[in-house]
Amino acid sequence: MGQITLQGVRKSFGPVNIIKDANLDIENGSFVVFVGPSGCGKTTLLRLIAGLEDVTGGQILIDGRNVVDVPPAKRGLSMVFQSYALYPHMSVRGNIAFGLKMAGLPRPEINRKVEAAAATLNLTPYLDRKPRELSGGQRQRVAIGRAIVREPKAFLFDEPLSNLDAALRVQMRLEVTKLQKQLATTAVYVTHDQVEAMTMADKIVVLNAGRIEQYGSPLELYEHPANLFVAGFIGSPKMNFVPGEVAGEAGVAIIGIRPEHLKIGKDGDGWPGRVSVAEHLGSDTFLYVEGGKLGTLTVRYVGELSLRAGDRVWLTPDPARMHRFNKEGSVIRTS
């Protein structure tokens, strides 16, 4: 079991409020990703759940039990740190076994569990090596091994892939997701990379300035962002925001339209503009279009589109996929 509930959790460092009233319900077995810009409090929130920081107010329930006064080790969670935090003078075996040794398990049982974890993570040939003799990806796996061997109620990941190179990151992303599904253990994962968030998560928590902006599945956030912040943060390239006259005609403060939902044509219809930069990726074409009073709009076209800087184009937004926001930045639901 691993149901984690936050009720009105607050955290301040002196006069600075890092987390302002966080309420969250993490279901057993789900993969939840905290995502947000740096300094939004996502790591702090994770550390509060882990018990490495004390809450200023509110409750954290794990399987219905309030754990705010329970020390980290007794919460039944395990954590993978950004720097891996492997014990440098211990072998891989020693690193993975440390938690079990501290729990006072008998040696044969420790060995059995460590070897099982090592087999799961393809670490068996490296069990007697020191962390410094391993590559980045292997170290990462040792850190994960240290977490899974304790059979925790939930895994906490603090930006675990940010020290890996791009190719390895994609591979580890898959491995972590597969492992989590296989173990069916709750996972809370912190990242600033929205691609990681979108690909790995069952549910995403978007944080901004210590506040939970939206909590939902990746596609929910993509299709129905609750506000300007989420709309701008989720999706790449960023959503286009059109304020002013055009939005006023639609009776709202701001119109948001994703680059992939703008139809581009060489003649005729819609908003006129001029291509300022065209990026040809082969599979996609990204166009930055000067739209006069619309501002600069980003357009994504799947496939190759032979347009170049300076070409005149017309843009037609897909009305069904337009997002309308009021002055406060909240979305206006039309349906």
Add this chain to the structure above:
Amino acid sequence: MEPLGRQEAAMTTQQVIATQQTQVVATEQTQVLGRALLSPAVVLLFIWMIVPLAMTIYFSTLHYTLMDSENWSFVGLENFRYFLTDPAFLTSLQNTLVLVGSVLAITILLGTPLALLLDQPVIGRSVVRLMVIAPFFVMPTVSALVWKNLLMHPVSGLFAWIANLFGLTPIDWFNDAPMLAVILIVAWQWLPFATLILLTALQSQDEEQKEAAEMDGASALSTFIYLTLPHLARPITVVVLIETIFLLTVFAEIFVTTGGGPGLQTTNIAFLIYSQALIQFDVGNASAGGLVAVVIANIVAFFLVRIIGRNLEV
């Protein structure tokens, strides 16, 4: 097109060779210049070392006392035989090792917890740190005098006053426990050094590792044993090596407090050589002793490096 291409290639090869030659010449010039500029310092240092050493070796083969400086004669290795078979030699060698070992043990066993305490966030930490480090700045002669006359004096010392307060008989440190007294004084001087080195090492310990251990359920004691101590292995090695070098030659503290006595109880090798030279005025014998001390220091260094030097390897 083709001849032109070949010509270009040839040009390039020549240019490459030329460049390489210039580089070789430049490197040679740099090396020669470097040596030339370095040599005055090296020569000066060499003379500084070799003249006293040569003089000591020369004197060690002479029968030469200041009491009778007119009559000196060449005696070969007689001084060495005399120094090494002197019962005072073995006693002072033993005293030297006891002094070095005890001070090392005290400074590391007390320095580690002290460093751990100073690593905690406390009010006025910088002031506390400065005060802890202060003894290291007091010159040995002064601190020995303070300990002798203000602290350990059996009549007017602070320790005697405290003992009297509890109705106990004050300890006459320099008569009843002279070696312990010297060890305490020297350890007091070297404790800050050990603490300082260990403190900086503690501050370089990775915070996330400690947190990982906390998540793994390690108690403060387990974290210390399994994480902090291995992390401190290297700085402890450094402390042991550096302190040993200086502790083998402790002199001022003994000279000021006990004068090597009572009897030979606090005479170490350094003090024995001093007493041969400037109490018994036997220059030849003292020179031989000095050379023996050099050999002993090298033997100790050899074993230290063999035993604990491995910790310094990456």
